[in-house]
Amino acid sequence: MASLNIRKGDYVQVISGEEKGKSGAVLSTDPVKRTVTIDGINIVKKHKKARSAQEQSAIINKAAAMDASNVMIVCPECGKTTRVAHKFEDKDGKQIKIRVCKKCGASLEVKKAVSKAKSAAKKATKASSSTKEASTTTAKKTTRASSSTKTSTTTKTAVRKKSVAKEPAKEEA
DSSP states (O other): OOOOOOOTEEEEESSTTTTTOOOOEEEETTTTTTTTTTTTEEEEEEEEEEOOSSOEEEEEEEEEEEEEGGGEEOOOTSSEEEOOOHHHEEEETEEEEEETTTOOOBBTHHHHHHHHHHHHHHHHHHHHHHHHHHHHHHHHHHHHHHHHHHHHHHHHHHHHHHHHHHHHHHHHH
């Protein structure tokens, strides 16, 4: 099984090639091909052909994959590019292998705790937004009901006015 020391969400810096010195977050990894895709790095133009009459042809800028050996992880603690070391820690009575910085010894697994906090926050906002949507749809239904009542009242008034306007014309003739 192929594996990489770089994972999705890691902050990396390019150490060789045309994009040397640039840094960004990893969007995706491919352990079999040993490539990584980095946000804003190695941008290529992709020509998209329209497949139907409604679609429009376009030239799209897209981040292409680059070899994983051309990048190094930037440690979130010391801010330096570093190689990855592995260390075993006990969690809940189990030995877990974690990635650590070779220079300062800080854990590179901080992203998981941050992503869990972000996902919990997203769930909370979704729950609050769903209650807002429910109240909004109820308000729309009441607005529709009141507007249909207004149109029916307006229509009846218009019919009465027309019939009243026609009656005097008959008296004159």
